[in-house]
Amino acid sequence: MVSDDSSLLTGGQPALFLIPSNSDRQLRDTIAATVGSDDMVAVTDHSPAYVADQLQQQLIAIMQWNDHLNNLLDQDCMNVDLLRASEPLLQSFVALCDATFSYICTTPRHAPIDDESAYFVEHRRFSSTAIRHIQELGFSQSSRRLDWTTAKSADQTVFGFPALYHPFYRHNRFASLLIMVSPTEVNTYQRFLFEILAKKIDVCLTRHWARENPFEQRYTYFLKEILEGNVPGRSSLEEHASLHQMPVDGIFEVMLIDKTWQAGSVSLLAKRVIGLEPEVKVTFDGNRLTVLLHVKPGRGEQLDAMEKTLFQLTRDLKMNIGLSERFDYLGDAAFGLEQARIALEYGKKHFRRYCTGAVSDSLAEVVFRFRRYFPYFALDPFADRAKIIAQMAVAKNPLLKLRRADEEHGTADYELLRVFLMEECRSGAVCERMHLHRNTLAYRLEKIRRLLGETLEDADTRIFLRVLYFIAE
Numbered sequence: 001m002v003s004d005d006s007s008l009l010t011g012g013q014p015a016l017f018l019i020p021s022n023s024d025r026q027l028r029d030t031i032a033a034t035v036g037s038d039d040m041v042a043v044t045d046h047s048p049a050y051v052a053d054q055l056q057q058q059l060i061a062i063m064q065w066n067d068h069l070n071n072l073l074d075q076d077c078m079n080v081d082l083l084r085a086s087e088p089l090l091q092s093f094v095a096l097c098d099a100t101f102s103y104i105c106t107t108p109r110h111a112p113i114d115d116e117s118a119y120f121v122e123h124r125r126f127s128s129t130a131i132r133h134i135q136e137l138g139f140s141q142s143s144r145r146l147d148w149t150t151a152k153s154a155d156q157t158v159f160g161f162p163a164l165y166h167p168f169y170r171h172n173r174f175a176s177l178l179i180m181v182s183p184t185e186v187n188t189y190q191r192f193l194f195e196i197l198a199k200k201i202d203v204c205l206t207r208h209w210a211r212e213n214p215f216e217q218r219y220t221y222f223l224k225e226i227l228e229g230n231v232p233g234r235s236s237l238e239e240h241a242s243l244h245q246m247p248v249d250g251i252f253e254v255m256l257i258d259k260t261w262q263a264g265s266v267s268l269l270a271k272r273v274i275g276l277e278p279e280v281k282v283t284f285d286g287n288r289l290t291v292l293l294h295v296k297p298g299r300g301e302q303l304d305a306m307e308k309t310l311f312q313l314t315r316d317l318k319m320n321i322g323l324s325e326r327f328d329y330l331g332d333a334a335f336g337l338e339q340a341r342i343a344l345e346y347g348k349k350h351f352r353r354y355c356t357g358a359v360s361d362s363l364a365e366v367v368f369r370f371r372r373y374f375p376y377f378a379l380d381p382f383a384d385r386a387k388i389i390a391q392m393a394v395a396k397n398p399l400l401k402l403r404r405a406d407e408e409h410g411t412a413d414y415e416l417l418r419v420f421l422m423e424e425c426r427s428g429a430v431c432e433r434m435h436l437h438r439n440t441l442a443y444r445l446e447k448i449r450r451l452l453g454e455t456l457e458d459a460d461t462r463i464f465l466r467v468l469y470f471i472a473e
Contacts, residue, residue, distance in 0.1 A: 080105035229334035254336035
């Protein structure tokens with residue numbers, strides 16, 4: 001009830017009593033002392049009818065907004081849809097960040113009003129100073145018993161403006177933080193709207209948190225097993241991969257990223273990688289992030305584009321990347337990771353001739369691509385030679401194809417290639433030792449090239465194959 005008649009205040013119905021702005025202070029104090037605990041007093045020159053009409057319009061707007069949010073939730077909306085629908089009513093900058101304090105979404109058209117909010121929008125994450133302040137304020141440590149009606153009003157340490165905060169938890173861990181920065185002092189009306197929005201966000205996070213947080217996705221644990229070499233038989237691998245929505249065949253590549261502290265943390269970098277290339281799979285070990293890239297067969301140019309995007313991120317943040325060779329079966333991911341690790345370790349030692357390739361000069365100091373054709377790691381005086389030989393022995397050995405072909409067709413190409421390599425590709429010496437005509441030698445070498453998929457004209461390839469012969473013997 002809205003009224004300017006003090007006799008109505010004793011009627012038992014909660015009321016908003018209007019006091020004319022030209023009334024004396026004694027009258028105001030008297031009225032304030034007689035109102036009930038559920039009553040409110042306002043000083044205004046507007047009539048009760050006008051004030052009641054304005055209140056009714058606001059209440060209708062709130063109810064319509066609440067109904068609209070419920071409809072969006074029924075349609076399986078995302079968090080940004082809720083913020084977009086709330087912007088006209090909130091009239092404040094609102095952002096939702098994840099557990100790494102990186103970007104999920106903000107009010108789309110309401111400009112940030114302070115430097116920290118502007119940084120958040122531009123970089124899609126908080127600055128390191130703001131993250132430290134937020135952690136000091138304890139939002140990520142708040143009681144897990146918080147319900148949706150609780151919103152924190154904090155000091156102006158982080159934003160320099162009045163702000164409301166609401167932390168969310170998933171699986172007993174801090175998962176997200178909803179923030180509203182107000183250009184004026186936070187009032188009861190703003191707090192009420194913020195609490196309603198927090199309830200809706202909570203429902204939406206329950207549905208979509210795994211999608212927005214890369215380390216909450218089911219495939220992470222499966223991918224770790226694959227990268228550690230715990231690979232079952234092909235039929236079993238296909239079954240498990242299907243459950244985790246991962247492909248088994250195609251074009252794969254493993255990317256190992258070091259110096260992740262340049263991005264703030266490995267988890268924050270993972271979020272940025274997922275944001276740039278949603279199709280990649282990520283996991284981490286310590287401070288290194290492992291990224292599994294995949295495209296369908298025959299889409300090598302698409303993989304090139306994915307590489308380019310992530311290379312740009314690496315250059316901007318001054319991190320290092322080790323790249324494996326491309327492979328066509330998910331079960332080979334563990335060896336791909338080992339290749340990426342070798343490229344990263346030896347690339348940083350400036351063995352760039354053997355690690356880099358197909359990257360621009362501006363990336364030559366940060367991107368290292370594995371080239372297995374030169375066994376430079378076998379020449380490292382500080383390396384474990386037994387381990388290196390074992391790794392090479394279990395790797396994809398092209399000579400095994402040659403041996404199987406000889407067994408199936410009764411040929412001797414395995415021995416022919418060995419002699420060809422030991423004689424330093426001198427055709428005359430090979431023909432004399434193997435009792436072959438030059439045309440026959442050329443024909444059989446071409447057949448070997450097609451079978452192995454290797455180019456024997458490349459010196460590094462020949463050295464690699466010779467080392468494999470030495471290991472076999």
